[in-house]
Amino acid sequence: MADRIISILILIFSVCYIVATMRLPKPPVSTLVGPKDFPFFVGISLALLSLALFLKSFKERRKTDQSTERKGNVFFVTLALIGYILVLQFTGYIISTFLFLITVLLVLNRGKVYLNVIIAVVSAVVAYFLIKTLQISLPEGIFRLP
Amino acid sequence: MDIISNIVTGFGIALSPVNLLFCLIGTILGTIIGILPGIGPMAGCALLLPLTFGMNPTTAIIMMAGIYYGAMYGGSTTSILIKVPGEVSSVVTMIDGYEMAKQGRGGAALATSAIGSFIAGTVSTIGLMVLAQPMAEIALKFGPSEYFALMVFGMTMVSSLAGGSVLKAIISALFGLALATVGIDLQSGIARYSFNIPFLLNGIEFLIVAIGLFAVAEVLVNAGQPAGAEKKIDSFKGKLWEKEEKLWMTVEEWRRSWGPWWRGTVVGFFIGLLPGAASTLASFVSYDLEKKISKSPERFGTGMIEGVAGPESANNSAVGGGMIPLLTLGLPVSGTTAVMLGAFVMFGLQPGPLLFQNNPDFVWAVIASMYIGNAMLLIQNLPLVGFFAKILDLPYAILFPLILVFCVFGVYGLSGNTFDLWLMIIIGIMGYFMQKHDFPGVPMILALVLGREMEQAFRQSLTISNGSFLIFLTRPVSLILLILAAVSIILTVMGIKKGFVTDGKE
Numbered sequence: 001m002a003d004r005i006i007s008i009l010i011l012i013f014s015v016c017y018i019v020a021t022m023r024l025p026k027p028p029v030s031t032l033v034g035p036k037d038f039p040f041f042v043g044i045s046l047a048l049l050s051l052a053l054f055l056k057s058f059k060e061r062r063k064t065d066q067s068t069e070r071k072g073n074v075f076f077v078t079l080a081l082i083g084y085i086l087v088l089q090f091t092g093y094i095i096s097t098f099l100f101l102i103t104v105l106l107v108l109n110r111g112k113v114y115l116n117v118i119i120a121v122v123s124a125v126v127a128y129f130l131i132k133t134l135q136i137s138l139p140e141g142i143f144r145l146p
Numbered sequence: 147m148d149i150i151s152n153i154v155t156g157f158g159i160a161l162s163p164v165n166l167l168f169c170l171i172g173t174i175l176g177t178i179i180g181i182l183p184g185i186g187p188m189a190g191c192a193l194l195l196p197l198t199f200g201m202n203p204t205t206a207i208i209m210m211a212g213i214y215y216g217a218m219y220g221g222s223t224t225s226i227l228i229k230v231p232g233e234v235s236s237v238v239t240m241i242d243g244y245e246m247a248k249q250g251r252g253g254a255a256l257a258t259s260a261i262g263s264f265i266a267g268t269v270s271t272i273g274l275m276v277l278a279q280p281m282a283e284i285a286l287k288f289g290p291s292e293y294f295a296l297m298v299f300g301m302t303m304v305s306s307l308a309g310g311s312v313l314k315a316i317i318s319a320l321f322g323l324a325l326a327t328v329g330i331d332l333q334s335g336i337a338r339y340s341f342n343i344p345f346l347l348n349g350i351e352f353l354i355v356a357i358g359l360f361a362v363a364e365v366l367v368n369a370g371q372p373a374g375a376e377k378k379i380d381s382f383k384g385k386l387w388e389k390e391e392k393l394w395m396t397v398e399e400w401r402r403s404w405g406p407w408w409r410g411t412v413v414g415f416f417i418g419l420l421p422g423a424a425s426t427l428a429s430f431v432s433y434d435l436e437k438k439i440s441k442s443p444e445r446f447g448t449g450m451i452e453g454v455a456g457p458e459s460a461n462n463s464a465v466g467g468g469m470i471p472l473l474t475l476g477l478p479v480s481g482t483t484a485v486m487l488g489a490f491v492m493f494g495l496q497p498g499p500l501l502f503q504n505n506p507d508f509v510w511a512v513i514a515s516m517y518i519g520n521a522m523l524l525i526q527n528l529p530l531v532g533f534f535a536k537i538l539d540l541p542y543a544i545l546f547p548l549i550l551v552f553c554v555f556g557v558y559g560l561s562g563n564t565f566d567l568w569l570m571i572i573i574g575i576m577g578y579f580m581q582k583h584d585f586p587g588v589p590m591i592l593a594l595v596l597g598r599e600m601e602q603a604f605r606q607s608l609t610i611s612n613g614s615f616l617i618f619l620t621r622p623v624s625l626i627l628l629i630l631a632a633v634s635i636i637l638t639v640m641g642i643k644k645g646f647v648t649d650g651k652e
Contacts, residue, residue: 002583003583006583006585010317010321013321014324017324017339020339021338024336024338025336027331027333027334027335027336028335029334031334032608032609032613033604033605033608034334035331035333035336035338037604037605037608038600038601039324039327039338041604042320042323042324042327043324045320046317046320046321046324049313049316049317049320050317052313053313053314053317056313068372069370069371069372070369070372071370073369073370074369074370076369077365077366077369077546077550078366078571078575081362081550081571081574084550085554085568085571088554088558088564088567089564093554093555093558097554100547100550100551101547101548104546104547104550105543105544105547108369108543108546108547109541109544119548123548123551127551127555130555
């Protein structure tokens with residue numbers, strides 16, 4: 001069942017991709033093989049294979065998911081990561097890293113408050129020195145770093 | 147001799163204090179990565195790549211090669227001691243290695259794997275030295291249609307060996323090709339699929355996709371692991387040695403390891419030349435071979451040292467073999483070599499036949515450093531095993547948020563804009579679903595890395611032939627490569643590989 005949905009999604013993607021390819025502007029200098037041909041080739045192959053996957057999904061009966069996966073955790077980590085990027089732009093790398101780590105650790109590594117705080121602080125400090133030594137430009141945010 | 151003088155120059159550069167230091171750092175980081183579950187050598191190389199910013203390209207690539215080798219070593223350590231293969235290629239090692247550890251011969255298992263890996267690494271480096279130059283010369287004769295066919299062959303091999311459904315693997319590769327077409331087309335100057343987003347004009351950076359697909363997605367998958375899943379492995383930790391016995395191998399164990407080391411090395415090297423899941427396949431083939439020629443095949447799986455020595459040599463030898471197509475043809479044969487190729491390009495080096503002419507110092511220094519890296523790993527692995535095993539006590543709950551922090555650090559350090567961070571998250575979520583539904587990520591990365599080159603070759607070929615696709619079939623080399631590509635798919639679909647792999651696992 002899942003494969004069927006996925007194959008439909010890929011088919012939609014490949015159709016959009018082919019349409020976008022056809023709508024590409026004409027190159028100023030016309031050549032025999034232009035910028036559209038290769039993508040066109042890729043798009044058509046992708047569409048055909050997604051159809052094949054669609055048809056194949058009827059043949060295969062997959063047993064129902066007896067999943068013990070903790071979807072909540074996955075969802076939480078994803079959200080935290082999104083939040084991290086949002087906060088990053090305002091507070092800079094160091095502070096947002098600390099906030100991200102402390103949030104995720106307090107939830108996933110429950111009950112070890114001191115350890116979690118130490119890890120978050122140490123990581124943020126290490127990050128600071130890495131940035132300085134490698135001279136990588138990370139957002140400094142509202143608090144300028146020395 | 148040309149090669150001799152080249153390699154001497156190479157050693158001269160590789161032995162400089164700075165390069166030695168970074169080779170050491172690389173091998174240590176690599177070993178740690180290999181031991182940690184959840185980040186493979188590919189994600190490890192991608193994540194650590196930002197650390198090499200500002201280094202000179204030779205030093206950077208030396209460190210990357212160290213990480214790669216180290217990860218292979220580290221992966222075997224954990225599969226022997228706690229039955230957790232850090233990498234897929236050490237799954238086979240686990241079968242007899244863990245049994246040996248249970249019988250108190252863990253030390254001997256680690257020793258045979260370290261020495262075997264060292265022999266394999268050394269021999270395959272020599273093979274690389276000897277074969278690279280002639281290969282590069284042949285490659286110089288390749289026209290665009292041969293290159294196109296070569297890339298098609300590489301991608302289909304990787305897809306058919308990725309495990310699971312070939313159909314899904316090829317879909318994954320095609321999706322990677324589609325991603326590769328994003329950005330300004332260099333020939334016509336037309337911006338394709340960039341939706342007026344300036345960050346997309348230069349195309350999608352492969353590193354961001356690699357980090358999203360292999361690090362972020364991996365963390366998400368692991369975050370969803372049910373509680374206590376990781377507890378199971380703690381029930382028994384293999385012993386390094388029994389009280390009365392030695393940590394080191396006995397004379398008998400030396401004798402029994404000798405053959406498998408060499409056979410594994412040879413098998414691994416040649417399999418490594420082929421695109422695909424080289425080191426994994428190499429270790430399976432070697433295990434199978436040892437079992438077949440053994441006088442007591444029924445005892446395999448009960449702690450036979452041959453079952454550790456052979457596959458471990460084979461998978462390390464395959465790494466060296468895999469460097470040949472990467473350096474001479476610019477064709478990565480695995481996910482990790484794809485990341486390496488990306489790193490080369492980032493440093494302005496284009497792997498391929500011309501690399502040997504234009505940057506001989508670089509190439510030979512890297513080759514020399516692979517040798518040095520192997521020696522370093524041998525020296526550091528045995529005494530440090532206890533320390534490395536301790537790393538495993540780090541709970542997942544702490545490890546995974548830190549990996550994510552490093553992902554953000556890496557991606558932002560690379561590009562300096564938040565757009566790429568969003569892209570990383572999107573790819574990460576996509577990678578999570580890909581893993582859940584058995585779409586392999588490696589074909590996609592490979593396609594993304596090769597996509598642009600492939601399109602160029604495609605266009606040049608068709609321009610030469612006036613638009614006729616027959617050019618790919620009338621030139622003998624490209625015809626052979628395309629036939630091989632088709633055969634690899636047909637064989638896999640027929641299930642030959644499946645039967646083979648399960649055979650190895652027994």
